[in-house]
Amino acid sequence: MAKVPSAAISRLVTYLRILEDLEARGINRTSSEQLAEEAQVTAFQVRKDLSYFGSYGTRGVGYTVQVLRRELRQILGLNRRWGLCIVGMGRLGQAIADYPGFSEIFELRGLFDRDPSKITTTFRGLQVESMDNLPRAIAERRIEFGLLAVPADSAQAVADRLVESGIKGILNFAPAVLEVPKEVAVENVDFLTGLSRLSFFVLNPKWREEMIG
Amino acid sequence: MAKVPSAAISRLVTYLRILEDLEARGINRTSSEQLAEEAQVTAFQVRKDLSYFGSYGTRGVGYTVQVLRRELRQILGLNRRWGLCIVGMGRLGQAIADYPGFSEIFELRGLFDRDPSKITTTFRGLQVESMDNLPRAIAERRIEFGLLAVPADSAQAVADRLVESGIKGILNFAPAVLEVPKEVAVENVDFLTGLSRLSFFVLNPKWREEMIG
Numbered sequence: 001m002a003k004v005p006s007a008a009i010s011r012l013v014t015y016l017r018i019l020e021d022l023e024a025r026g027i028n029r030t031s032s033e034q035l036a037e038e039a040q041v042t043a044f045q046v047r048k049d050l051s052y053f054g055s056y057g058t059r060g061v062g063y064t065v066q067v068l069r070r071e072l073r074q075i076l077g078l079n080r081r082w083g084l085c086i087v088g089m090g091r092l093g094q095a096i097a098d099y100p101g102f103s104e105i106f107e108l109r110g111l112f113d114r115d116p117s118k119i120t121t122t123f124r125g126l127q128v129e130s131m132d133n134l135p136r137a138i139a140e141r142r143i144e145f146g147l148l149a150v151p152a153d154s155a156q157a158v159a160d161r162l163v164e165s166g167i168k169g170i171l172n173f174a175p176a177v178l179e180v181p182k183e184v185a186v187e188n189v190d191f192l193t194g195l196s197r198l199s200f201f202v203l204n205p206k207w208r209e210e211m212i213g
Numbered sequence: 214m215a216k217v218p219s220a221a222i223s224r225l226v227t228y229l230r231i232l233e234d235l236e237a238r239g240i241n242r243t244s245s246e247q248l249a250e251e252a253q254v255t256a257f258q259v260r261k262d263l264s265y266f267g268s269y270g271t272r273g274v275g276y277t278v279q280v281l282r283r284e285l286r287q288i289l290g291l292n293r294r295w296g297l298c299i300v301g302m303g304r305l306g307q308a309i310a311d312y313p314g315f316s317e318i319f320e321l322r323g324l325f326d327r328d329p330s331k332i333t334t335t336f337r338g339l340q341v342e343s344m345d346n347l348p349r350a351i352a353e354r355r356i357e358f359g360l361l362a363v364p365a366d367s368a369q370a371v372a373d374r375l376v377e378s379g380i381k382g383i384l385n386f387a388p389a390v391l392e393v394p395k396e397v398a399v400e401n402v403d404f405l406t407g408l409s410r411l412s413f414f415v416l417n418p419k420w421r422e423e424m425i426g
Contacts, residue, residue: 004420005218005220006220007218007219007220009409009410009413009414010406010410012409012413013405013406013409013410014390014406016409017388017390018390021390038390038392039390040399075413076409076412076413077409077412077413077415077416078409078412082408082411082412084408090311091304091307091308091311092308092311092312094304094308095304095305095307095308095309096308096404098303098304098305099305099404100364100365100388101388101404101405101408106405106408144415145408145411145415147404151313152313168411168415169411169412169414169415170411171404171407171408171411173404175230175313175314177227177230177231177234177251177252179251183418185410185411185414185415185418186253187407187408187410187411187414188407189402189404189407191309191312191314191360191384191386191402192226192314192319193223193226193227194384194400194401194402195295195297195314195319195358195384195400196222196225196226196229196289196290196291197219197222197223197226197398197400198295198358198381198382198383198384198398198400199289199290199291199295199382200222200225200288200289200290201222201382201398201400202290202357202358202381202382202398203290205396205398207217
């Protein structure tokens with residue numbers, strides 16, 4: 001298999017979102033040109049990203065929206081359910097719990113905080129629990145991903161507890177680089193990286209156009 | 214100039230964070246191997262990422278932490294000040310305002326919401342303002358980046374207002390693909406992309422190891 005740039009996975013998510021939007025609008029056919037325009041990449045990039053995973057579409061005819069949508073969902077593992085928990089129920093954890101992104105695919109199954117005063121509160125029908133419940137909750141409720149919303153200075157310690165408890169992936173909202181065993185996946189949702197990228201791209205508009213990925 | 218993968222910019226931010234951490238710990242010298250280990254990439258990747266921007270370090274000797282840190286700050290445009298505003302002061306906008314990431318580099322200069330009931334509230338010493346103030350605030354307070362924390366269904370309309378008002382970059386927290394003129398930079402901080410990436414990487418651990426970027 002050809003080496004896949006990690007950024008291609010993010011773009012597949014973008015294409016999937018565009019396809020879902022097209023489908024909601026009753027559109028049945030699309031093209032790499034249309035996907036490219038909406039995703040703000042080149043049509044070549046769209047075709048290349050898809051080519052890592054198989055052969056989709058027909059030259060001169062394009063893609064069937066529903067078929068490509070189903071394929072992308074399968075590639076990304078979004079045709080199944082994942083169990084999630086949030087660790088750290090400060091304002092950030094609360095905003096995450098609020099977010100409309102949870103669904104049948106990403107199901108929130110636990111909220112944890114080390115602060116006993118938070119343990120009586122409820123969000124989205126889930127009561128905040130003590131960190132002591134973490135290992136059992138992860139095993140019994142099949143929680144695969146932990147959303148880490150604790151301050152940067154405790155992020156590594158909490159990540160260690162998630163790993164010991166058998167978590168498979170961590171979505172890290174803390175501005176900290178986590179060290180985890182290589183069998184655990186980590187994705188950082190750190191908006192300082194986003195701000196730094198904006199800073200670079202605003203100062204280097206020409207480079208942005210020449211970027212790949 | 215060689216084509217720069219967009220993901221390289223994110224990695225530069227990671228290297229910078231590691232260098233800042235090393236400097237805080239009083240460490241003066243580092244190597245591509247050490248940076249690679251902490252950033253969870255290969256040493257070759259570190260050297261390649263840096264090579265897009267110049268020639269750093271000495272073979273067999275490595276890098277001076279302080280020098281490389283300064284170079285990376287300059288490449289990323291983090292040796293200057295940027296003015297920021299948050300648009301949408303629901304729980305998400307409030308959590309963003311709470312975040313400890315704002316600093317001398319990224320300075321919060323305005324909070325906006327269309328809901329008049331929010332306009333009396335204050336976060337971090339800033340009072341929430343009406344959207345009507347947006348164009349004047351952006352011009353007069355030199356606000357360059359807008360942090361978009363509105364629901365997905367109003368994200369494009371609010372982005373349009375930010376663009377009309379002269380914003381240079383948008384950090385988009387809404388799960389929506391924004392269309393903006395190409396001179397405006399957009400970065401998406403959408404945790405559904407992060408969750409989808411976790412899903413893919415957990416299901417494809419071997420691919421993760423073979424990923425580039």
